[in-house]
Amino acid sequence: MKTGKLYLIPNTLGGETLQDIIPADVIKQTIGLRIFAVEELKSARRLLRKMDREFPIDECTFYALGKHAGVDDLPKILYALRNGNDVGILSEAGCAGIADPGAEVVAMAHQNDIPVEAMVGPSSILLALISSGFSGQNFTFHGYLPKERKDRVRRLKDMEGDSRRTGSTHIFMDTPFRNMHVLDDLLNELADPTLVCIASGLTLLERSVKTMSVKDWRENAYDLAKIPTLFLIGSYA
Numbered sequence: 001m002k003t004g005k006l007y008l009i010p011n012t013l014g015g016e017t018l019q020d021i022i023p024a025d026v027i028k029q030t031i032g033l034r035i036f037a038v039e040e041l042k043s044a045r046r047l048l049r050k051m052d053r054e055f056p057i058d059e060c061t062f063y064a065l066g067k068h069a070g071v072d073d074l075p076k077i078l079y080a081l082r083n084g085n086d087v088g089i090l091s092e093a094g095c096a097g098i099a100d101p102g103a104e105v106v107a108m109a110h111q112n113d114i115p116v117e118a119m120v121g122p123s124s125i126l127l128a129l130i131s132s133g134f135s136g137q138n139f140t141f142h143g144y145l146p147k148e149r150k151d152r153v154r155r156l157k158d159m160e161g162d163s164r165r166t167g168s169t170h171i172f173m174d175t176p177f178r179n180m181h182v183l184d185d186l187l188n189e190l191a192d193p194t195l196v197c198i199a200s201g202l203t204l205l206e207r208s209v210k211t212m213s214v215k216d217w218r219e220n221a222y223d224l225a226k227i228p229t230l231f232l233i234g235s236y237a
Helices: 024-030 041-051 073-082 103-111 124-132 149-166 176-189 214-220
Strands: 006-009 035-038 061-064 087-090 116-118 139-144 169-173 195-200 208-213 229-234
Touching: 006 024, 006 103, 024 041, 035 041, 035 073, 041 061, 041 087, 061 073, 073 087, 073 103, 087 103, 103 116, 124 169, 124 195, 124 208, 124 229, 149 169, 149 176, 149 229, 176 214, 176 229, 195 214, 208 214
Parallel strands: 006 087, 006 116, 035 061, 035 087, 139 169
Antiparallel strands: 169 229, 195 208, 195 229
């Protein structure tokens, strides 16, 4: 029996706009699916209804990913794929599989010779990188920073030192309620000439991408407490 295909479905980065962010072909493919592996059920249902106001939510099967997943969710997803059913992975925001639990399903698919198709959509990491002016030839995405301040500061200083030595770009993020703690550490612990890019609210009306030295950021910092934000440390390419 021919297996199904695993589709990695992009979500928006926030806000209500959909058609200007998600390609029409991606929407068409997505609304044809009836089995989904989702990071957060509420946001998944919301996206599907934005794609099609008449989308038959009640006819669909949803499996949880990450901390919400049950012990038998992954085997059930694999069973569906092996029996010829296409399955879509839905992240809470942006592209599935980056800084979210979708990667474990993708790994399972590869281990079982099941085709995987990543669908085009917004990636806050790449949007921030290409807007920063920093090197796109050598960069690292670190995901979330440590919660403990001393560990977070040590990580930031390591990034600063590596960027100074190699010219590489370091990209990282945190939850919106810790953004200001990260910003305070950047401005208080890094050297004045170090270049920092702050990319906030990407694709939203209030979006902002600015690259400045730490010294200049001290005079131009703004409230990031409720805005999805990417931080970058680097040097001009």
